Amino acid sequence: MGAAEGFFERRDAGRFTATEYTRGPWDAGSQHAGPPAALLGRAVEERPGARADMRIARITYEILRPVPIGELEVTTTVLRSGRSTEVVEAAIAPIAPVGAAPVMLARALRIRVAEESVPAVVSGPQLPTPGEVEVTPFFPVPWETGYHSAMETRFTEGAFVEPGPGTCWMRMKVPLIAGEETRPLDRVLIAADSGNGISAVMDIGAYVFINSDLTVHLHRHPVGEWACVQARTSVDAAGIGLADAQLHDEKGPIGRSAQSLFVAPRS
Numbered sequence: 001m002g003a004a005e006g007f008f009e010r011r012d013a014g015r016f017t018a019t020e021y022t023r024g025p026w027d028a029g030s031q032h033a034g035p036p037a038a039l040l041g042r043a044v045e046e047r048p049g050a051r052a053d054m055r056i057a058r059i060t061y062e063i064l065r066p067v068p069i070g071e072l073e074v075t076t077t078v079l080r081s082g083r084s085t086e087v088v089e090a091a092i093a094p095i096a097p098v099g100a101a102p103v104m105l106a107r108a109l110r111i112r113v114a115e116e117s118v119p120a121v122v123s124g125p126q127l128p129t130p131g132e133v134e135v136t137p138f139f140p141v142p143w144e145t146g147y148h149s150a151m152e153t154r155f156t157e158g159a160f161v162e163p164g165p166g167t168c169w170m171r172m173k174v175p176l177i178a179g180e181e182t183r184p185l186d187r188v189l190i191a192a193d194s195g196n197g198i199s200a201v202m203d204i205g206a207y208v209f210i211n212s213d214l215t216v217h218l219h220r221h222p223v224g225e226w227a228c229v230q231a232r233t234s235v236d237a238a239g240i241g242l243a244d245a246q247l248h249d250e251k252g253p254i255g256r257s258a259q260s261l262f263v264a265p266r267s
Helices: 034-046 184-192
Strands: 008-012 015-018 054-063 071-081 085-094 104-112 151-159 162-172 207-211 213-218 226-235 240-249 252-265
Touching (some): 015 034, 034 054, 184 213, 184 252
Antiparallel strands (some): 054 213, 151 162, 226 240
């Protein structure tokens, strides 16, 4: 695959090619869940007939199996449509073989908005800005090109190689879709799935802590190029964990994300 200009290349309506920038750190043939999460969020917002006076307040992803790097099809379905809320489902499936089952699903709640209609009430810490901290490298990855090389990361607390809570500013180096404008929502959704890596509490060489879901709640529409994930992971001795994170942009808190984790010793 040649040099890419985005995480995905659009082929036609609903069809995309995943580039090497989507590659995750564990399997050379599978994507990091962040890029397809952002692509599904974009599909919910761009679907034909989508109301301009609504925006995503909550989106939950089910990662059914590893998302392959290759040709993919994205579909959307309106599950409920009301005056003030709607629920939209989006799915990603490989194009080949024909009729392949979805590998990732998203179910989004969109709520009608009216600017300045109610008083704003916001609480949460103000973090050091990304300009106040240095670039922090990813943990070692066995290939040169992937999600790790397409994202800029700057920790204000912790690091990928330090166990415990972490706070990390993240910025995309390439667009979500080659040749198309990157939106602030893309930037948040592509970063939110990194919470378990940002706040890893176990040695990544000795244990796996894989999430099969991701839920993002947003009380404010994000702005700017940077998204921050302020994460903490808890693990029970039975092998179930939770990575819980507060999400920020440079103006302040915007919401939360959570990931359920399967935790086990590496074989």
